[in-house]
Each structure stands twice: as structure tokens, then as C-alpha cells.
Amino acid sequence: MVRQGVCGKARKNRLWADVRRDKYLILMVLPVVAVFLIYNYLPMLWNIISFEKYSIRKGIFGSKWVGLENFERFFSSPYCWRVIRNTFVISFTDLILGWPVPIIFALFLNEVRNVYLKRVIQTFSYLPHFISVVVVVGMLKIFFSPTSGVVNEIIKKCGGEPIPFLSSANCFVWLYVFSGIWQNFGWDSIIYFSAISSIDPEIYEAAVVDGAGRWRKMFNVTLPSIAPTIITMLILRVGWLMSVGFEKIILMYNEATYETADVISTYVYRVGLLNSDFSYGTAIGLFNCLISLVLLVGANAISRRLTDTSIF
């Protein structure tokens, strides 16, 4: 007993010594910890309302507990399948088309020998990454407008019929994905550039001695050398699959394109914030979060097995 007491006291003293030694460091992290606690962890706790019939008046403790009713309501809703399907279709299309473009761009730009041209092209290609979604979608509407858009002007000049891109459910996914690629291929290629620049030039020299031409070197030296980066980026993208850019979709879609454009997070936004059905919206959001967590953990496990790299 006595011994334990002394031990506890010693531990307490050490704790106090630590606190006194690190007092400024604690002061530095304290505001950040507080903000994360309130605006990241408290909302997690508030997910409890997805099991309630929450009303602002009654509060989180006074509202009626309904168990899984909100989830059942979602799974039996006609929109359930539609929003899940759209989430996966949009993010998979984005993944499959958006993943190779920056790699090809980096490989090709690496072959450009004129340093100034290379730098100018890089500067241009990063630029759209810094433009707001509002501007991107605004430009999209200007360029693809059925009455006056540049794209339809070209189609008309070539003798085709103008296509109502923005109100066509078939076009939505392509517009979404290609505008995303347009905005981010340059930025996403940075990581491949830096991977390429760390390749040992002696490998290239050896390849040249063996008589390898430009394409040979690209496929047999550069590509295998950056393969770990390529695979890591792919896995990261799989992990983030469920977080489709809903801020962009909210600006892009309209009633005519809901059929292909409405994803889980936009549906949450509409029912939860626009219709103030907090409990129902939170339940769907929680479901979305769970799927993405499963995907993330799965992708990470595969990554660890295949490439020895993992994000956690």
C-alpha cells in the first residue's frame, strides 16, 4: 500500500514537472485542441441525433429516441439506390479517367527539353487548381450553354445539333469528371514530377548504352521507377472515393440532372439543411461516413500488403 502510494506520488510529481517544463508548448496546442474538440469531435457526438426524432426545441436530450427508424426510412426511400449508385458512378469514373492523366502529362512533359517552355507549361497547368468551384462551374455554364456556349457554336459550325449539356442527365458525369481533370491534372502531376526527378540518371545512361530509344526509356525506366508513387496515389484516391466534390455538384446540378447527379452528400444537404430534417440527414451522413471509413481502411490494408506503404 505504502509503496504504491509513493509510486503514485512520484508519477504525479513527474506529471507536474512535465507540465511545468512544457507549459509554453501546452499553451501553443491548447487553442488548436479546443477548436478540434468543439468543431470536429463534438459534431461526431451529435451524430446521436440520427437515432432520434430531433427537434431544436426539445434539444438532444429531450428528443424522442427512435432507434434505427431514420436509417430504415433512407433504405426504403426511392432515392436511396439512386444516390448510392450516383456516388459510386461519379467517383469511379473520376478515379479511372482522372488517375492516368497527370501521369501521362508528367511523363510527356519530362521529355520536353526546352526549359523555358517546360516552365511556362507547368505554370499554366497548375493555375486552374487555384480557381474557385464557383468560377469553374460558372465558366462551364458559359462554355457549354445550349444557346450561346462556345462548344455548341463549334458543333453548329460543324453542322451538328446543339446539345443541352447542362440539363442533360447523360452528360452530367462527363462534364463533372472532365472539368475536374481540367482543373487538377497539372497540380496532381507535381508529385510524379518530383518522383521522376529523383530517378538516378545512371539508369538512363545504362539504358542508352543498351540501345533504348525515347519510348523504351519512358516505359522501361521512368514508368517502373515511379510505380510506387503511382500505386500510392491510386490507393489514396480509392480511400477518398466517397468524398465526391459535393460543393461542385450543388452548383452544377438541377432538377433535370438529379437522376445522375444527385449523390449521397448532396442529398444530405438538401434534406438536412434545406428542409431542416436534421435527424434524417445526419443518419444518411453517418452511413456515408461509415462506407468511406471501410473503403479507407480496406485501401490502406491492400496498400500495406502490396507496396509496403500505408497512410496509417
Next chain:
Amino acid sequence: MRKAESRKKHHLRSNNSMASSILIYGVVIFAALITIYPFYYVIINSFSDPYEVLRRNVWVYPIKPTLMAYQELLHESEVFVAYGNTLWYTVVGTVLNVVFTVAAAYALSVKSFCLRRGVSLFITITMFVSGGIIPLYIVVCKTGLYNSRWSLIIPTLVSAYNLIIARSYMESIPYELTESAKLDGANDLTILCRIIVPVAKPIIALLAIYYAVGHWNEYFAPMIYLKDRELKPVQLYLRDILIADAASNTQQAATGNAKTVLYEELKFANIVITVLPITIIYPFFQKYFVQGVMVGSVKG
């Protein structure tokens, strides 16, 4: 740099066929043109004669150049209010973001810090799990930030991702640098201000541009948290003009013919004034990007 030199030499030695050069240069230049042309199109249209803009005649260069759209913008008090708000959010937000991120990143980079592991984990978890938008919305309202300027500053005071980047960078600062100061009796606050901040300038620049661009471009948080028109940032103003245009179109048509004619051109001019500040500052920060992406790819 030396690696690049030797690779260049080696490229010169290798035989290159004309066709593959054309393909490579063609693809790369095409990609650059596709990224830059929309911006160019917007700029030349904003400076052209409004009737030519309406007829979609402006493709390659401005036709009958005029500043009409910009002069019209000068009369729109709403633009000034929105622009001023965005400036406030960007400046105040970025300063607070950077100060708190740098301080926390330094604390978490100190190996002997007793809360290091705990707080790092606490913050990393939020990168993978989130409470969702509705619970966050409720918490923001409950903490009294609804319809307040601070709703755009406090909940996003520090981004977990940026904090991890900054921490990784500071961990790479040699230990000897701070050790001697510590022996001289300097406390952690002095070390942060006198030693760490000057050395960490590149990462501070990077954090500043990430945060500033984020504030400048933000529209979703202001859309859901702010009610008063006087608080709205320029992105929301732009959204009303560019995207929710059906309603405002008729409104514009009712206010007079001159404005209707200018309506299309005003869209272009508005895009230009919103995008311009970013395109001006961004080349100065470009050299930090590669470094930033590399530090960011190191796992947290």
C-alpha cells in the same frame, strides 16, 4: 539540379525521331492551351464591345476594346461590399490560421513534449473521420456563430492536413539549432519566434497561400452560415450572377436596356476581378509548391 543537367546531356545524345517529338510537344502544348484558353476567353470578352460579346464573336482577340463592363462594376456597391468582406475573411483568416498552425506544429515537433503523441493522434483522426455537415452546422449555430463573420474563421482555424505538413517540416529542422538556445535559457516561445519562424519561412509561405486561397475561394460555408447580405463574400455574389442566373436575369432585364446588354459581359468582368488576385500572387509562391507537395506526401 546536377541530375537534371546530366539527364539533359543524355537526352541530347540519344537519337530522337521527329514523329515522337511532334507527338510529345503536340500533347503537352495542347494540354497547356486547353488550361489557359478559357481564362483568355474570359479576359478578352470582358474587354470587348458588349454587342460583340452577346453575338459570341469574340474568340481570338478583343473586338472594339472597351472598359464599359469595369466602369459598370464600379457603380455596383454590392461588388465592393462583397469584395471587402472577402478581403477581411482572407486577411484575418489567413493570419490566424498561420499563427495557430505554426505554433501547434512547432509544439508537436518537439520530441520531448509530453502531449506530443496524444495530440498528434487526436488531430490525425479528424482527417479520416468527420461528424458530417449537419452536426457541424448545429454545433456552429449552438456556439453562437450563425450569421457571424467568425463562423468562417473559428471552426476552420487549423487544417489537420496543413498542420501535419508543417510539423513534418519542423521535424526536419536540425536539433542543434534549438538545443543551444535552450542551454542559454530560452523558453519554447522564444525559440519559436527567434529560431523556428525564420528557418521555417518556406513552409509558412506555403501555409499562407493554401489558407489564403481557401478563404478566397470559399462559398459553401458562407452560404450556409451567413444570412445577411452585408456579410457575403465575393464568391457568393459571383454564384448569384453566374449560376443562379435565371432569377437575376429577369431582374436585370427590368432595370434597363443598357444593363441587359452588358449583362453577359459583366459575368466575364466579374470572373476577372475574382480570379485576378490569385493569378497575380500565385507565380511568386510557385517555387514552394513542389516542396509542399513532397512534405505533404510524407505520412502523418
